[in-house]
Amino acid sequence: MRTDVTADVTPDVTTVATPEAAAAVRTEVAPEVTSVVRTDVAPDVTRDVTPDVTSIVRTDAITAVTRDVTRDVARDATTDVATDVATDVATDVATDVATDVATDVAIVGASVGGLTVAQALRRRGFAGSLTLIGAETELPYDRPPLSKQVLAGTWPAARTRLRDRAELDALDMELRLGRRAVALDQARRRITLDDGHTLRYGTLVVATGAHARDLPGRSGLAGVHTLRTLRDSERLREDLRTARRVVVVGAGVLGCEIAATARGLGLPVTLVEPAAHPMERLLGTDIGAALARLHTEHGVRLLLSTPVAGVEGEDGRVTGVRTASGTLVPGDVVVVAVGARPATRWLTGSGLTLADGVVCDDRCRAADRVYAVGDVARFGVTGPDDRGVRLENRTNATEQAVFVAADILGAEARYRPVPYFWSDQFQVRIQVYGSVPAGATVRVVEGSVADRRFVAHAEADGRLVGIVGWNAAARMRTARTLLDLAAPTA
């Protein structure tokens, strides 16, 4: 058995064990062992072996022996541990040596962007090793239902899962959940995780998304929420069960959806917004006004053109929101929906350019063999005065991930998406392709606002730049093509 196995490995590797041979190995190896490899993974592992590596341990099937062996070899700084139980073992030996694992592609951020990169790589036949690292403990899940079905209680949390366990296993990747990347060393192509372990990569994809922004000085008052994660949604839902008055700060997409969902649960809701219309930045003033009517008709109290100074509380619980003009808007549940900030803190000092996102070129490359996708990526930056674009929507996260997977595998195109998002509020589906910039001329081209079903075109400088659908999903299917045709070709 040992002779067969040894034939599979490189000359650097001197000892190999199968699970069956573990007992034998245990007695034979001990201090002089330099490598233990599971036979079924030997070809993969050996391909990854770099000249400086003298030992690789895949311990999932040989935990018992590896625990002993690893204790010995881990003291040797050249040892690599690539294993599902490495965490356990490494915890034991962490005081002696930081374990260091190698992977061909490391993806940091295990949500829709990161997972889609992994899927797209495999779909295109990528056979190298993949590691997906995610700070959250849940299996990768989708966020759009968090402000809609999950918050309303019509979907169980499990329904938000992007892939089930079997589908994730089929991707043949190392999935490390509940693990946060805390630093990037570009020169050595190495990521440090929050447990002190390091991961060497061939290519890195940053897919860390964004965090919810908060109001300054809310100082941990009970009843104040932001909404970004499944946990946030569940906690907010729990609080809504006993809420008497809900205040939502910020009438962007998220704030409007939360207000609509809370109102749908029968709660009194006040929506406070500094702009003159809800979702004005995304829909413009005309359609923003239609949205204001929709909310008002459903009983949401809208306080527009009303900047907020902060939240106030008593005995550790929120009592309301103080506006900039000094009025207290009472509420025992307050949801702060004032936007998101890209999750880039862990990249500080890495040498990547960070400017409200990870700055990338038009192939979504932030540096040599480093990409960014999804909400965290500011892409299309081609010169010093170019700010590029950062999109916070579900469709971009997927499309950009597919694009990046292709680029990793050698395609060399430019990423030029037609931005798209949707929002569901009070049985109305709003869809937007492109954008509605301030000052654009907005014309309803089909249906009518009064009929509550329409398609509107936004034009700037005589060119079609955005298409908005209001309960017009069928019509919107062709909208993207229209925008493609209208886009400048340079």
Ligand SMILES: Cc1cc2nc3c(=O)[nH]c(=O)nc-3n(C[C@H](O)[C@H](O)[C@H](O)COP(=O)(O)OP(=O)(O)OC[C@H]3O[C@@H](n4cnc5c(N)ncnc54)[C@H](O)[C@@H]3O)c2cc1C
């Ligand atoms: C409540 C809600 C509703 C939404 N509704 C819609 C909608 O209706 N339509 C629409 O188009 N879009 C919607 N969106 C936006 C859409 O969900 C996002 O654009 C999308 O989730 C972005 O995906 P992502 O993978 O880039 O980032 P994210 O989904 O933010 O995922 C990033 C992941 O990286 C992890 N992470 C962060 N830092 C680290 C680290 N240092 N180490 C390891 N992991 C890390 C995070 O924990 C997170 O799991 C909604 C978003 C929210 C929050």
